[in-house]
Amino acid sequence: MCGIVGILGSKPVAIDIVDALRRLEYRGYDSAGIATVENGHLERRRAEGKLRNLETRLGTEPLSGTTGIGHTRWATHGRPIERNAHPHMNDRVAVVHNGIIENFQELREELTGKGYVFETETDTETVLHLVTYYLDQGMPPVEASRIALNRLRGAFALGLIFSDDKNLLIGARQGPPLAIGHGDGEMYLGSDAIALASLTDTITYLEDGDWAVLTRAGVQVFDLSGKTVHRTAIKSVASSLLVDKGNYRHFMLKEIHEQPEVIAHTLGNYIDMAEGAVKFPALGIDLAGVNRVTISACGTAYYAGVVAKYWIEKYARIPVEIDVASEFRYREVPLAPGGLAVFVSQSGETADTLEALRYCKKNGQVIAAIVNVRTSTIARESNTVLPTLAGPEIGVASTKAFTSQLSVLACLAIAIGRARGTIDAAKEKELVKALSEVPRHVSTMLRDESFYEGLAHEISKARDVLYLGRGVSYPIAMEGALKLKEISYIHAEGYAAGELKHGPIALIDENVPVIVVAPEDELFEKTVSNMQEVAARGGQIVLISDVAKEKAGCRLLSHIKMPKAHPFTTPLLYAVPVQLLAYHTAVVMGTDVDQPRNLAKSVTVE
Numbered sequence: 001m002c003g004i005v006g007i008l009g010s011k012p013v014a015i016d017i018v019d020a021l022r023r024l025e026y027r028g029y030d031s032a033g034i035a036t037v038e039n040g041h042l043e044r045r046r047a048e049g050k051l052r053n054l055e056t057r058l059g060t061e062p063l064s065g066t067t068g069i070g071h072t073r074w075a076t077h078g079r080p081i082e083r084n085a086h087p088h089m090n091d092r093v094a095v096v097h098n099g100i101i102e103n104f105q106e107l108r109e110e111l112t113g114k115g116y117v118f119e120t121e122t123d124t125e126t127v128l129h130l131v132t133y134y135l136d137q138g139m140p141p142v143e144a145s146r147i148a149l150n151r152l153r154g155a156f157a158l159g160l161i162f163s164d165d166k167n168l169l170i171g172a173r174q175g176p177p178l179a180i181g182h183g184d185g186e187m188y189l190g191s192d193a194i195a196l197a198s199l200t201d202t203i204t205y206l207e208d209g210d211w212a213v214l215t216r217a218g219v220q221v222f223d224l225s226g227k228t229v230h231r232t233a234i235k236s237v238a239s240s241l242l243v244d245k246g247n248y249r250h251f252m253l254k255e256i257h258e259q260p261e262v263i264a265h266t267l268g269n270y271i272d273m274a275e276g277a278v279k280f281p282a283l284g285i286d287l288a289g290v291n292r293v294t295i296s297a298c299g300t301a302y303y304a305g306v307v308a309k310y311w312i313e314k315y316a317r318i319p320v321e322i323d324v325a326s327e328f329r330y331r332e333v334p335l336a337p338g339g340l341a342v343f344v345s346q347s348g349e350t351a352d353t354l355e356a357l358r359y360c361k362k363n364g365q366v367i368a369a370i371v372n373v374r375t376s377t378i379a380r381e382s383n384t385v386l387p388t389l390a391g392p393e394i395g396v397a398s399t400k401a402f403t404s405q406l407s408v409l410a411c412l413a414i415a416i417g418r419a420r421g422t423i424d425a426a427k428e429k430e431l432v433k434a435l436s437e438v439p440r441h442v443s444t445m446l447r448d449e450s451f452y453e454g455l456a457h458e459i460s461k462a463r464d465v466l467y468l469g470r471g472v473s474y475p476i477a478m479e480g481a482l483k484l485k486e487i488s489y490i491h492a493e494g495y496a497a498g499e500l501k502h503g504p505i506a507l508i509d510e511n512v513p514v515i516v517v518a519p520e521d522e523l524f525e526k527t528v529s530n531m532q533e534v535a536a537r538g539g540q541i542v543l544i545s546d547v548a549k550e551k552a553g554c555r556l557l558s559h560i561k562m563p564k565a566h567p568f569t570t571p572l573l574y575a576v577p578v579q580l581l582a583y584h585t586a587v588v589m590g591t592d593v594d595q596p597r598n599l600a601k602s603v604t605v606e
């Protein structure tokens, strides 16, 4: 989950590499670096921390090479210090790497035994010495790279340049994505097409196991045995997706405010408002015959999946298995062939989600992917892609992607219910109408945020925050806690309100805010009882609900008044106040809202 770039250019490339890396910072921002080939030798600049530190460095110590590679890092092996920053290089080769070399220990011992000296704590440095070893045996760069690649185990995307051939750039993909860009007498390599968007819109995506030899005349793609494979170049729409913050202070805030539009846009793709019916694409499976749905995802996308479990079980009356992908993939879940498996992912590149998908595919499941990036690996490996139309999400904390995922999943629940006859046409109309009202409600909720600014000052004083919810509001409580902890660094936990008494209640005192997500649905009264339990122990309650605050029956620290809405759609609406609360608390805390510490937007390692 680092970002890598390579350019074979016709003029000095450092500025273009920095520009491409800027669009890859969502993949990590612990350090950044660039190496170029200059007059037969390699030159490098690196800097700890964000890309702007590298830019400052390049301002005083520029690079003039027309062939170069660059990297923005999310640290796995080795601390995020300059010494461990990529590119790693010696006088013959420079390498950038995204992913993990699993057999690095074994290779490190072997290469140390051969006299190669390791300077860093990274797994990447083994690639550098391995390629150098084969070069030292007299092999030309392409052959040395091929043999070295064959010896690597793990998940990686790599870019390599060589001091004695400034017309050569090698890329390799095993796991994490890698795109080749075609220019006019120039060639490019990038972790995604958006990185290359200002350079070219003609892209070839490498498949798993591919490696590529780029020269200024074009690219040749091979499999690991060295056999040429054909990969088609396509026109990418990435250039039209380039985004800026507009008038917003942070991308996260802008993305929160885009929700009425992207929810409407996404819903428009799956429902016919005029007919009051879902118009779902064929999933390659008879929905009427589906008797089990499996869902897997990570992080925020996982919570969208948990909401879907409640929806599908209630409205379509079939059991739904859901688990985080990192567990699911190793659980050896027994799956009867012919089931439907749904994978939810903003990036479409999350390594664990992808492996869970592959497991289900191998076990005869029909695969549907709910992704925001249609060209992603998860999209390409699925039987059906159900896109979320959220546009690029830049803030590391997911917001509009989440509500867009919920929009698709809500339609999926209706589609399965209709096919199975658990929902009739009148009920379908009612649910579709409820969904069609969501963008308007969200828009109203976003009109005035001054209230959240005040509340955020209170929350920012806390060391721990609890979020409670029941039924379909439980995953929203968990999502609220995740949002708060990831961007404000305040410890937060989401609990099923009924579980409170089985442990977390011990934490409650007057210093612990308890955020209660409680729309007035059939479970409201029960959640109110749990709220009383908190109040009796001095807990500071923030009630997010459509009921008047008097109905809480206890003293509240604050009441976030929600619009009245159909119970089916409350997860879509109640996601918004928990996002705003986390956002404004992070602003009060002065954290880096769009790029919180230690996190990355796209996680292509296990």
Ligand code: G6P
Pocket: 298, 299, 300, 301, 302, 344, 345, 346, 347, 348, 349, 350, 353, 396, 397, 398, 599, 600, 601, 602, 603
């Ligand atoms: C990271 C991001 C989260 C995201 C999760 C899953 O942890 O920081 O915001 O929910 O990955 O990512 P995906 O791209 O699969 O939705």
